[in-house]
Amino acid sequence: MAKEFTGIDDKLRRFIAEQPMFFVATAPSQGGRINLSPKGYRDTFAVLDDHTVAYLDLFGSGVETIAHLRDNGRITIMFCSFTRTSKILRLQGTGRVVRPDDAEFAALRGHFGTDHPGVRAIIVVHCERIADSCGFSVPYLEFVDERAVLDTHHARKTDADFTRRISGDNATSIDALPGLDADHPVPTRDPVA
Template sequence: MAKLFDRLDERWRRFIAEQPMYFVATAPDGPSGHVNVSPKGYRDTFAVLDDTTVAYLDLEGSGVETIAHLRQNGRVTIMFCSFTRSAKILRLYGRGRVAVPSDPDWHQLVAHFGPHHGVRTVIVVALDRIADSCGYSVPRMEEVAERDLLNTWSQRPDTRARRAVRSAGARASIDGLPALAPAETDPAHIHT
């Protein structure tokens, strides 16, 4: 049975820091539209800002579903699974916001993360529910290494050119929800 917690204490902060990946889930309003779940890697892209606020570095990759959904309704769930000896799942529920380079707290936020290219936004989540569960059915797996493919790909000249063109126009979700305005971010040139 899940237990609820009122804050991210040191135990949960250590648990989060030990996980090599996490999952982010969002959904648009209403009965139609696509629910989105995104796996996220790189341990240094997630930060606990305080006992009830977390943030993660949003790196340009594929779609903009999370951004579109957060801008529409703010609902988000982040899930950490332990794939090691301890069978544990931690879910962080809350209201998210999308921070872009023109926001006054941008530099303060990106200072929480390691060096990465292709930075698009920072997602900040105010938590309203923190819950664990057993994770008994989650398989034990061994981490071999982080993949540096996204960082490497982000620095290629063709990727940077494609990102510059893409960021110059409006971006929308697969359901047509607005996500990013033209030139709101510049992942071809922004890095931490």
């Protein structure tokens, strides 16, 4: 049976911290495609307070989440336990994009662990609904390790490579919604830990 929570309490914080991945879902206001993205690296997600969470948004092959948040702000984050204790947790709310050149970026960045090359932004979400469900049909899987592939890939990129991404596949969503602005900063050259 699903349970709704008034906030992200200590028990939910522990559950979130134990999950090696999470999923992000957004959709445009009118028509278009729904986006659902898996996110890895445990140290890229942070609970800021009982109703606010954030995650590091790393450069990817598209810009759907940012474009949809610019369009309407709606976002759902889902955590799913793959251990013997089955559970799904959904954080539904309103998100916003914090660029690396925004004043609050540095303070938010301190909530995350290891530096990751290719940080495009921080997504901050005010959770309006926090609810779990059983997850009884979710398979039991064993976590082996995180993949360093994305960090390794980004570490090899130059500022010019990221600039091309900003004006290329990250400029608009697949439904032609605005994504990154032309003046979006390239990521800092953080080392891979």
